[in-house]
Amino acid sequence: MSEIGRLRVGQGYDVHRLVEGRRLILGGVHIPSELGLLGHSDADALLHAITDAILGACAMGDIGTHFSDTDPQFEGADSGVLLKNVIEKARRKGFTLINIDSTLICQSPKLAPHMAAMHSSLSSLCGLPLDAVNIKAKTNEKLGYLGRKEAIEAQAVVLMVKGE
Numbered sequence: 001m002s003e004i005g006r007l008r009v010g011q012g013y014d015v016h017r018l019v020e021g022r023r024l025i026l027g028g029v030h031i032p033s034e035l036g037l038l039g040h041s042d043a044d045a046l047l048h049a050i051t052d053a054i055l056g057a058c059a060m061g062d063i064g065t066h067f068s069d070t071d072p073q074f075e076g077a078d079s080g081v082l083l084k085n086v087i088e089k090a091r092r093k094g095f096t097l098i099n100i101d102s103t104l105i106c107q108s109p110k111l112a113p114h115m116a117a118m119h120s121s122l123s124s125l126c127g128l129p130l131d132a133v134n135i136k137a138k139t140n141e142k143l144g145y146l147g148r149k150e151a152i153e154a155q156a157v158v159l160m161v162k163g164e
């Protein structure tokens with residue numbers, strides 16, 4: 001089969017509510033903030049969106065079917081561990097990750113000062129070179145629940161190749 005016939009694209013999305021009393025973790029990095037994301041795991045919306053994009057590219061379902069949000073095993077889970085587990089499951093089915101692009105929609109805090117750390121963390125978690133990984137940040141121009149700082153949303157697209 002041609003190289004093009006072996007390419008698979010995947011898309012992922014996640015949103016978590018911002019609340020008091022939780023640490024804000026994005027891309028595997030702790031970001032100092034008065035509010036953190038609520039979830040069963042560490043609620044790392046960026047890693048969840050990327051995990052879902054990988055599962056999508058491989059036609060392997062979604063994050064909740066692999067790691068149930070009612071399973072005590074995943075309470076407070078490090079989403080980096082879940083992401084690495086999915087990359088390994090995909091590898092066993094013959095899929096290799098090529099690149100990731102992603103967007104965080106986050107009115108506050110400002111993510112630019114943390115971008116290099118998130119970029120490096122994501123590259124390391126995914127076993128990809130830095131030039132195959134991208135993270136973008138957007139405010140929501142103060143519109144809606146994202147603009148009111150009630151939540152952070154993440155979107156991701158990945159490209160994968162199947163076979164040798």
Ligand SMILES: Nc1ccn([C@@H]2O[C@H](COP(=O)(O)O)[C@@H](O)[C@H]2O)c(=O)n1
Nearest residue numbers: 106107108109110111112137138139140
């Ligand atoms: N939480 C955020 C949001 C955005 N940025 C950076 O600001 C730029 C402009 O954002 P707009 O939403 O006004 O288009 C954006 O391109 C990011 O570089 C940020 O650092 N943290």
Ligand SMILES: C[C@@]1(CO)OP(=O)(O)OP(=O)(O)OC[C@H]1O
Nearest residue numbers: 039040041043064067068069074
């Ligand atoms: C990751 C899981 C599992 O701990 O829990 P949450 O942190 O609530 O995250 P969500 O984005 O709802 O996705 C799937 C869950 O099963």
